Amino acid sequence: MKPLVAIVGRPNVGKSTLFNRLVGRRVALVQDEPGVTRDRHYADADWEGRIFTLIDTGGFVPGEKDSLLKQVREQAQFAVEECDVIIFVVDARVGMSTADEAVANYLRKSGKPVVVAANKLDNESGLMQSLAGEFFRLGLGDVQGISAEHNLGMGSLMDSVVAKLAPKVEGEDAEAPPDDGKIRVAIIGRPNVGKSTLVNAILKEKRVVTSEVAGTTRDPIDSEVTYKGNELILTDTAGIRRKKTIAHQVEQYSVIAALKVLERSDVAVLLMDATEPHVDQDAKLAGLSMDRGRALVIVVNKWDLIAEDKRKQDAFRDDLKIALKFVGYAPVIFTSALHGSKVEKVVDVAVELAKQFRFRAPTPQLNRLLDYMVDNNPAPIVKGKPLRLYYIAQVAAAPPTFALTCNAPEGVPDMYKRYITNQIRKTFDLRVPIRLLFRERPGKAKREARKKPHLAGKGGKGGKRAGRDRD
Known part of the structure; x- marks a missing residue:
């Protein structure tokens, strides 16, 4: 899997601006007020050939009862738990705050690699002055003065980040999963939507041969299945561990789990809960599948709790097409994993999409x-x-x-x-x-060179026409 680099910091220090700058496009919403980033954004970034996944974390949501420091600590804890390197963004114009110190204390104890980005230094002299600034007192070592808005200091910052990543592993940047004839299917979705139940329903089919491949408590669990002559590896993200010290991070962990699994899969089966339609987290997971270029099957589980009514099913499907229009090509299947309803159809569609995933056109x-x-x-x-x-x-x-x-x-x-x-x-x-x-089109430089003598001449009609004819 590509390395994970998280951007953390208190609200309104420029995290999303930095995220957009490093990703190279406007992905995260930016506004000059705290609390705009209420959700997380994930995108791949590339620095001099080293590709990594960047995560933009949010601050507190105005109006909530939880204190600012508690919210910031939760963001930092989440980043520390899953990421390889952390970019800790501070506001150099405002100076060090108690919130900065609280996050720094946690990061220092964690032992994870951290680069401090002293942001909002909008001129070169400010960048130089920041290097001897008060943020060295945080005890995190590396401090880089930057202006994310004006694209200053990005080179030094990213050199520092990449230097702290573990040595590149062969194949970590490869987007396509290995083509060994096995179909890799990722079962993704929010907690408690029935992912494990679906996997169990597939494995209990009497005409399939199964074998368990052990995973660790941190890694997703793989199950190898032979189905109608096809070898499949089903990966259930339910095995992702959550530390007791991290509360309220269930949805965030489902995203990280999906990232890990999607990196090595052909097809993503996105499980949704029919009783909780159109949840933002479902859209995020669908977006991750699209961004990673993975085939996608949308499975609406627990349909037995709604109704076996085709009109309701059609209405639900139409609503999904609107809510998830960016993946409008993805098939939608209504199931009850608990009762085994249309479970086989999910596998049939996944196998067909896996073939299309590796399609080549004449x-x-x-x-x-x-x-x-x-x-x-x-x-x-x-x-x-x-x-x-x-x-x-x-x-x-x-x-x-x-x-x-x-x-x-x-x-x-x-x-x-x-x-x-x-x-x-x-x-x-x-x-x-x-x-x-x-x-x-190849040969542009030669075509331009052929045009120049005619453009520099007397400008006669014959010369201009000849230049066009040769092009």
Whole structure:
């Protein structure tokens, strides 16, 4: 699994701004007031070839009775429990506070690697002055002066973070799980939605051969299953340990569990509770599956407690499509794991999606599809010039990844990307994530060089035409 790096600190010190800066896009909501980040954001970041998963942690929620220090300590405890390195963000303009000291005391005792990021130093001289500042008194060692908003000091900060990570393990950055013929299925979901019950229901099928693969108290539990000639590894995240010292962290742990399991899975089975629909945590777990490029089956469990009514089922499915529209391609199955209802269908769909996950499309068929797409829905104008799509090829599977050669890779509108994705999905009947890469046509420098002599000449009509003809 990729290393985990958590950003912690008291409210309104710039944690989310730093998170967005390191991730390279605006993922977390940023606002100049405390308590905006009420949930956690997870995204991969890359620093000079070292890829890690970054976690943006939140502060307190205004109006709650719990004290600020208690909330901040819980955030720090959670980060210390699961992460490899912690970035402890402080506000250098305000200076050290009692909340900073409380978090620092806990981090110091933990022995986990910490880098202190003294944020909001918005000029180079401020960065230099911060190095001798009061935050060294926290006793955490490494202090880096930064301005997340103005992108100052990021290089030194990330050099320090990466230096504290354990040596890179071969294959830790590899996104696709091993292709050894086994189908790896991650059973993810909030606590008490029936994950273990579903796994047990699958294992108790009389016509499957099962064997238990022992896991540790911290790691998820794997079960190997032979099902209709397919070898599956079911991974139940229920085995994740929770320390007694950490209260109110049940949902956060389900996310960390899902991260660990998704890294080595082909298909994610997201279990939801029919009696508690549309929970934010379900959407987060679905988003993690999409971000990791994993095939997804949405399983609505405990349907026996609602009703065996097709109209209600259809209405529930429609609501899900709206609430989880970003994974609208994912199949939805209604089950009762306790009674074994449609459990077999869950496995059948997972096996089918695993095959689609490693699907490869013939290049000639892809390019015929590209011609059809451009003819049916011409590419838009980008920066005053028509977007031209020349060629498409599949460059990877698990998930299916397609590279399109064009004249403006950075300018392809999101709407047109969705159009291409939907056409590929429809043509090949794919219900798994699809990734698109847009690349410049080779030889751009040579074409530009050929144009220059004509542009520098007298500008006659023949010269201009000749330049275009050769291009």
